[in-house]
Amino acid sequence: MKVLIIIPAYNEEKSISMVCESLEKEKNHVDFILDYIVINDGSIDNTSKICKENGYPVINLIHNLGIGGAVQTGFKYALKHNYDIAIQFDGDNQHDASFIKDLVEPIKNGKYNMTIGSRYIGGISEFKSTKLRQIGIKFLSLILKLTTNTKIYDMTSGFRAVDKNIIKLFASDYPNDYPEPESLVSVIKKGYKVLEVPVKMRERKFGKSSITPLKSIYYMVKVSYAMIVRNIIEKRCLKNGK
Template sequence: MKILVIIPAYNESENLVDTINDIKKYQNNKEYSLDYIIINDGSIDNTKEVCLKNKFNVINLVHNLGIGGAVQTGYIYALKNGYDIAIQFDGDHQHNASYIEDLVMPIINKNVDMTIGSRFIKDLSLFKSTKLRQFGIKILSFVLKLTTHEKIYDMTSGFRAVNKDIIKIFASDYPNDYPEPETLVTIIKRGYKVKEIPVKMNERKHGKSSITPLKSIYYMAKVTYAMIVRSYIERIK
């Protein structure tokens, strides 16, 4: 089993070293081999230099594409290099590499096609983001229930693992912005099994989250629209 950890990074030079060191701790496993790839999304800080200095495995995008395009580059790379499982992992060290095994094992055992690291299904996480954001996530969870009849609690978690079939789907089609909830609709509508795995997430050490309060209304509207339209498109296919 070849596993690839995809780490999208935009101006994450301060967090990236911690993130990679964390992942490297879990690279030795009998069941699988764990590689990682950083997708440097045209950072304007010294992310590129940090990668070069530490000899990190990195793809430097020649132009900024936004989170969707960056993550998709990782899936294309995974497909080209024959990986069996791909894991999305944030470059800001919000995710803990210790949970990679938990996320990967259900896919290796062929129980499910996709796993999501979830903050909400067991009380592992002290950090669960703000009340307002949790409310937004609840709404998205409700929209998913309406469109697919499946219940996922942590709709916006960027800590996810997928099998080869889904790597193929994501490599050919991936939303440009706010991809997480929309891709869940696609995957579930196509009959793949998704499972949430309890994980602990950290608060960001450096830098800011990409979603400001002002953008959150636009975020909710866009994501809800995308989920409904996507579910319709998948149904008429």
């Protein structure tokens, strides 16, 4: 079984080598083939240089695409090279590589199509983001519950594993900006099974979140709208038997 870790990176020169080294180490602790690839989203710092010098596999996007387009490039690459599982993994060292096998296990057993690394269940993650952000995430969780009748606590987690079916789906259709909650609605609506897995997350030491306070209102409106519309149009697809 082949697993690909997709690491979207935009200006992550301070943390990218730490992330890649931790993945190199993790390769020895798993019983499947573990590859990773950095998707350098047109960084203007030394991200590309660092990857080249240290021999980390990297795709340098020829122009900045944003998080959605970058991650989708990873899914396209995974589809092309016939990977069984693709895992999205942040380039800012927020995620812990030792939980990769926890995410792979339920998919490997064939019980689930997608797993989400969650800070909010299991009680092992000390880092839970700011209060305001937690309220926002709860709100998105409520929208998901209302639209798809599925409860997911960590709606915005960027630590997610998907199987071959969903790799195919995401390679052809993935939202451009703020993709996590919207793509989750698509997946559930298409009838795939999703499981939340408790993981440990760290607070980022370098770099900024892609969502600044000013943008957060726009973020909430856009994501809520996208989830609701996605819910409606996917329903139509099912009715038409597509």
